[in-house]
Amino acid sequence: xxxxxxxxxxHKHILGLEDLSCDDISFILQTAESxxxxxxxxxxxxxxxxxxxxxxxxxxxxxxxxxxxxxxxxRMSADTFNISASTSSAKKGESLIDTALNLxxxxxxxxxxRHSYSGSPHLLAKHINASIINAGDGFHEHPSQGLxxxxxxxxxxxxxxxxxxxxxxxxxxxxxxxxxxIGFSKMGAHVYVSGPATxxxxxxxxxxxxxxxxxxxxxxxxDVVMALRIQKERQLDPLIPSWREYASFFGISSRLxxxxxxxxxxMHPGPMNRGVELDPALADGPRSxxxxxxxxxxxxxxxxLYLILGGDx
Amino acid sequence: MKGSSVILFQNCRIIDPANNIDxxxxxxxxxxxxxxxxxxxxxKLQSSEGIIFDLDGKWLVPGLIDMHVHLxxxxxxxxxxxxxxxxxxxxxxxxxxxxxxxxxPVNDSEAITALILRKAEQAKMSRVYPVGAVSKNSRGTExxxxxxxxxxxxxxxxxxxxxxxxxxxxxxxxxxxxxxxLLLISHSEEMSLSENGAINEGALSTRxxxxxxxxxxxxxxxxRDIALADYLRLPIHIAHISTKETVDLIRRAKxxxxxxxxxTTPHYFSLTEEAVGRYDTRAKMNPPLRTSEDVEAIREGxxxxxxxxxxxxxxxxxxxxxxxxxxxxxxxxxxxxxSVPLAIALVRDNLLTATxxxxxxxxxxxxxxxxxGGSLSEGSIADxxxxxxxxxxxxxxxxxxxxxxxxxxxDWELQGKAVLTVVGGxxxxxxxx
Numbered sequence: 001x002x003x004x005x006x007x008x009x010x011h012k013h014i015l016g017l018e019d020l021s022c023d024d025i026s027f028i029l030q031t032a033e034s035x036x037x038x039x040x041x042x043x044x045x046x047x048x049x050x051x052x053x054x055x056x057x058x059x060x061x062x063x064x065x066x067x068x069x070x071x072x073x074x075r076m077s078a079d080t081f082n083i084s085a086s087t088s089s090a091k092k093g094e095s096l097i098d099t100a101l102n103l104x105x106x107x108x109x110x111x112x113x114r115h116s117y118s119g120s121p122h123l124l125a126k127h128i129n130a131s132i133i134n135a136g137d138g139f140h141e142h143p144s145q146g147l148x149x150x151x152x153x154x155x156x157x158x159x160x161x162x163x164x165x166x167x168x169x170x171x172x173x174x175x176x177x178x179x180x181x182i183g184f185s186k187m188g189a190h191v192y193v194s195g196p197a198t199x200x201x202x203x204x205x206x207x208x209x210x211x212x213x214x215x216x217x218x219x220x221x222x223d224v225v226m227a228l229r230i231q232k233e234r235q236l237d238p239l240i241p242s243w244r245e246y247a248s249f250f251g252i253s254s255r256l257x258x259x260x261x262x263x264x265x266x267m268h269p270g271p272m273n274r275g276v277e278l279d280p281a282l283a284d285g286p287r288s289x290x291x292x293x294x295x296x297x298x299x300x301x302x303x304x305l306y307l308i309l310g311g312d313x
Numbered sequence: 314m315k316g317s318s319v320i321l322f323q324n325c326r327i328i329d330p331a332n333n334i335d336x337x338x339x340x341x342x343x344x345x346x347x348x349x350x351x352x353x354x355x356x357k358l359q360s361s362e363g364i365i366f367d368l369d370g371k372w373l374v375p376g377l378i379d380m381h382v383h384l385x386x387x388x389x390x391x392x393x394x395x396x397x398x399x400x401x402x403x404x405x406x407x408x409x410x411x412x413x414x415x416x417x418p419v420n421d422s423e424a425i426t427a428l429i430l431r432k433a434e435q436a437k438m439s440r441v442y443p444v445g446a447v448s449k450n451s452r453g454t455e456x457x458x459x460x461x462x463x464x465x466x467x468x469x470x471x472x473x474x475x476x477x478x479x480x481x482x483x484x485x486x487x488x489x490x491x492x493x494x495l496l497l498i499s500h501s502e503e504m505s506l507s508e509n510g511a512i513n514e515g516a517l518s519t520r521x522x523x524x525x526x527x528x529x530x531x532x533x534x535x536x537r538d539i540a541l542a543d544y545l546r547l548p549i550h551i552a553h554i555s556t557k558e559t560v561d562l563i564r565r566a567k568x569x570x571x572x573x574x575x576x577t578t579p580h581y582f583s584l585t586e587e588a589v590g591r592y593d594t595r596a597k598m599n600p601p602l603r604t605s606e607d608v609e610a611i612r613e614g615x616x617x618x619x620x621x622x623x624x625x626x627x628x629x630x631x632x633x634x635x636x637x638x639x640x641x642x643x644x645x646x647x648x649x650x651x652s653v654p655l656a657i658a659l660v661r662d663n664l665l666t667a668t669x670x671x672x673x674x675x676x677x678x679x680x681x682x683x684x685x686g687g688s689l690s691e692g693s694i695a696d697x698x699x700x701x702x703x704x705x706x707x708x709x710x711x712x713x714x715x716x717x718x719x720x721x722x723x724d725w726e727l728q729g730k731a732v733l734t735v736v737g738g739x740x741x742x743x744x745x746x
Contacts, residue, residue, distance in 0.1 A: 018520075097636055117638035118522035119592030138640070140522025175522060202525070203516025 009307045013125045013132040016141035017183040025187060029151050032296070032303035038075055039298055049078035052109045052309050056082045057099075058135070059115045064270060064294065065135050065145070069112050072301035078109075078309070096120060097127050104128040109309050113137070131308045139173050145269055146179030148300040150187060152292050153224055156265050161188040166218040166260070167209070168194055168252060169228030169277055170239075172201040176269040177228055181209045194218035195228075195250055198239040215250055222260040226267040227252050227277040243276050253279045257287075265289045318738065319343040319363035322699070324353060325373035329689035330672045340373060342695040345738040350691055366733070366745060368699060374671045375687050376408025376696030376736065378678040379649065381473070381498075381552060381576060381624035384410070384441070386432060387425065388417025393629040393716045395429060398649075399438035401627070401715035403742040405649040406731025408696035409440035410627075411682060414451065415474040421446035421457040423465035430466050438741045439734075440696070442684055444498065447472040447486045453479055456486060459493045468682045471498035473552060474599075478504055480537060487547050496681065498550045501534035501559075502600070511640045513586045513601040521592065523639060526601050528556040535559050539566045539573050548572035550681060553626050555581045555600040557610035564619040574681050576622040579648060579655035580721070582611045588721050594635045594642035595721040598628070615673065616664050621681060623673045625652050629717030647715045650708070651722045657702055657729030667702075699733035699745060706730060 007023055017025070038046055054073045058066050066082065073080045083103075096115075103111060110131040113121050118138030125132045136142040154160055165184050171177045171193050181191050185208030193204060194212040204211060212218035219225050230246060240246050257264065266278065266288045274280050283290060320342040327338040327350065339356035341349040343363075349356055358365065384398040393401075395412075402410045412429065414420035420429065426443045433441035445467035449455045451474070459470060470490050477483045477499070490497045507530040512518050514525020535551055539562065542549035554560065554577050566573050580598065585605050588596040596602055614620040628645025635642050656674060659665045665673075675698075679687025686696045705728045710718050734742035 095633075095636065096638055115638070117640045119639045122592050123636075123638060138522045139524075172519075178520075178522060201519040202514060203519045206516040207520060 012308065013121070014143050014304055014308065015121050015125060015132065015134050017143045017146050017179050017186070018141070020143075022186055025147070025150065025183060028147055028300070028303050028307065029154060031307060032147070032151055032299040035302040035306070036296070036299040038302070039295070044075050045077060046075065047077045048306055048310050049073065049076040052078040053107065054078045054080045054110045054112065054305065055103055055108045056080060057103070057111050057113045058082070058084050059113070060136070062114055062135070064297070065114065068294070068297040069135060069301050072298050073305055075298070076302055076305060078305065096123060100124050100128050104130060110305065133304060133308070136175050138175065139178070140175055141179045142175040143179050144297070144301055144304060145176050146183040147304070148293055148297040149180055149226070149267060149269070150183050151296045151300055152267065152289050153265070155292070155296070156289060157223060160184060163189040163223040164221055165189050165191045165224045165226065166194070166222040167191060167226045167228065168215055168218060168250065170199040170230050171195055171204060171228070172199045173231065174228045178207065180226065181207045185209070192218040192222070196240055196246070216256060216259055219252070219256055220259045222264055224265055224267060225252055225257065225260055229269065229271065230273060230276055243273070247276045251277055251279065252282060254282060257282065267293060269293070319358060320735065320738070321356060321358050321363060321365045322373055323356070323365065323367045324370060325368045326370055327689060328372050328374045328667050328671050330668045330676050331375070331688035332690055334689070335668055340689070342697065342735065342738050345695050347689060347691055347693045347695055347697070350689060366699070371732065372667065372700040372702060374698050374700060375675045375689050376698050376734070377406045377653070377674045377731070378409045378682070378684070378686055379407045379625050379627065379652065380411045380622055380678040380682055382410045382412050382627040382649065383415065383629065383645070384412040384429070385629055386416060387428060391716070392631050395432035395441060396436040396438070397714070397716040398627070398629070399433060399436050399441060401647070401649045402439040403734045403736070404714040404731070405651070406653050406698040406700060406734055407439050407649060408698060408734060408736045409442060409684065409686060411442040411444050411468060413444050413471060413473040414446040419446050419451045420444070421449050421451065421462070423458070423461040426462050426465035426467050437739070439736055442468040442682060444469045444471050444473070446470065447477055447497065448482060451475040453477055453482060456482075456489055459490055459495055463493050463495055467495065468684055469496040469498050469550070471500065471552065473498065473500045476500045476502045476504060476534065480541065483538065484541050484545070487541060487545050487549065491547050496548060496550055498552050499534070499538045500552050501531055501538050503530045503533045506530035506533070510601070511597065512589055513603050515586070515604065517586050517589070521589070526599070528558060528603060528607070531556050531600055532558045532562060535562055539563070539571055542573060543571050548574070551575040553578050553581070553600060553624065554620070555603050555607060555611070557607045560610045560614040560619055564614070564617070567619065574621040575619070576624040577611050577615065577620050578624055578626045579652050580646060582608060582615065582659065583655050584721060592639040593721070594637065594639055595646060595719055595723075597639065597642050597644055598626070598646055599644040612659065612664055615659065616669070621673070621677045623652065623656055624678070625649055627715070629715055630719045631717055635719050645719070647713070647717055647720050650714060651720065651727065653700060653731050654727035654729040657700070660702070661728070695735060695738035697735045698731050700729065701732045702729045704728065704730040704732065
């Protein structure tokens with residue numbers, strides 16, 4: 001006898017995985033799986049979002065994420081428009097709210113925003129009516145990346161429940177790490193993080209991660225090993241002495257990977273500094289799912305746009 | 314200021330910590346002075362001219378003094394002016410405020426000091442005591458002209474908002490300020506640790522993805538400032554303290570005989586960092602809101618006398634500075650009109666006695682700044698405040714007297730309110746009727 005009440009996705013915005021429940025995440029991943037096939041058709045277009053207007057508002061340079069959202073929207077027949085502002089709105093003299101109100105006046109259905117300041121999507125959501133999707137805000141969250149990472153792991157492992165996920169590198173300045181820690185823990189996986197202490201933020205345990213003093217400890221028996229991008233400018237902060245030293249003490253090598261489960265997979269959100277975060281042989285090897293992540297990115301973003309703009313809304 | 318009117322207060326609860334008084338009584342103000350204090354029912358007006366207030370047990374206290382506000386004039390009159398800021402002060406029960414020098418231009422000269430005082434005289438609201446800059450343009454490199462500023466009317470020196478990073482300059486500032494008998498007020502912050510930080514560093518800053526300001530950034534500089542003052546055997550006043558360790562440091566220093574005094578603000582004893590919620594810039598200030606442990610320690614510091622004064626750090630900003638990405642938004646909140654109710658909450662919580670509260674908000678600020686007031690002795694200046702400790706009200710945006718509305722307390726139901734403010738015998742705020 002099943003007494004389950006029917007699930008319904010009820011979010012207007014996607015600001016972060018912190019706002020999504022386990023059911024929401026499962027439903028998004030399921031929807032994304034069903035959309036994956038569209039991208040392998042000879043004619044990669046369905047009319048689900050015909051007549052919808054979607055603006056990509058990117059205040060930070062991005063190739064992969066912006067393109068991924070654009071492809072996702074176009075495969076569903078939405079009209080997309082890209083605004084790239086290399087400098088922040090404030091530096092141009094117009095406030096973010098004013099920029100948003102101007103866009104609002106042109107009646108978009110959704111605005112996908114990337115911004116170097118944490119909380120910018122939340123500010124937008126407070127002031128305008130369109131749906132807001134966070135495509136990365138400061139050091140805060142990057143929910144679509146977290147979702148595509150979970151989708152990739154689920155494809156390979158069948159489940160997320162009980163897996164050991166090791167995330168290595170710049171946890172402090174990585175919105176990808178934040179969304180992954182929140183998402184994977186919500187779905188019942190165990191997340192371990194490690195890296196130089198300068199890149200481990202205080203209180204990360206409260207997001208659901210266990211902190212390991214050594215990288216070795218984090219990857220031991222791991223099902224998934226994820227390396228994070230180290231940003232060049234971090235050297236100046238000063239957070240790491242050199243890329244060379246980082247690579248030899250915190251980079252993922254084949255020797256280190258022997259500690260993980262034999263079928264462990266390797267992930268990287270990109271863009272990768274070849275030879276720094278990850279041994280190039282591993283990145284290109286059979287255990288790497290880095291390109292699957294990119295493929296799944298389109299499916300996840302189609303699912304998000306569909307769930308927010310499609311259906312009977 | 315010379316008062317022309319005669320005022321008789323009847324049925325007051327007179328709270329006068331300077332004279333160890335907390336009793337029912339009457340009081341007469343005339344010619345800008347307190348001319349008579351007596352038992353309840355004992356005082357009458359000589360002639361028919363004069364105003365009689367039956368206070369029905371409300372508190373009559375020495376005029377409140379806020380030793381740390383920003384009036385924004387000259388330079389940012391769209392946020393606040395001397396006139397609007399002192400009107401806000403009067404509405405909050407303050408008969409005097411000390412205004413910080415980070416105006417535009419910075420108050421590092423007799424000309425700016427004179428300008429502020431002239432505006433205050435025109436406004437005829439609360440008294441204004443300008444604080445001069447420690448360094449020229451508060452740039453932290455050369456000493457400002459303390460002697461000339463003192464002649465023009467500054468009561469203390471501070472580079473508030475732009476802390477003195479260079480220890481040698483701080484040392485020289487302490488020495489040179491002593492030559493002019495001026496108190497140095499330090500905004501103690503090690504900026505290499507706090508730079509680019511938006512909120513308190515900890516689990517919350519990590520969760521919100523905001524750069525944090527670790528509490529040690531405050532404590533390291535508090536320690537440096539006390540060490541320098543001790544070494545020179547000079548007094549120093551530490552502004553707006555916010556952390557547990559700072560309270561401990563100052564408590565220890567006082568025990569060891571340091572001539573250190575300090576203040577905290579209502580937000581540091583009323584709010585934790587959680588008030589930031591989801592990037593609410595009305596809870597963004599410097600130092601940032603801290604944890605509940607810090608709040609407890611600040612409250613204990615107020616109770617045991619480690620903290621000498623409650624100041625507001627009233628910092629008006631317009632929506633242009635606040636409706637922004639969190640990290641770009643300006644630091645600071647207004648506070649003059651919420652200070653009394655938030656402090657009275659501590660009395661209601663039995664943390665402070667009413668006497669202690671008035672010491673923190675009037676007696677000790679007057680002594681630290683060495684300005685008139687802080688006492689209800691016969692012959693004192695007629696700066697008094699009437700507080701209704703039971704009055705409940707909702708602090709609405711529309712009710713705000715200040716030009717700016719950047720407060721995290723908007724729509725809070727508060728209890729306890731200044732209902733009458735008298736400066737030099739003149740009524741500058743009256744909600745008594």
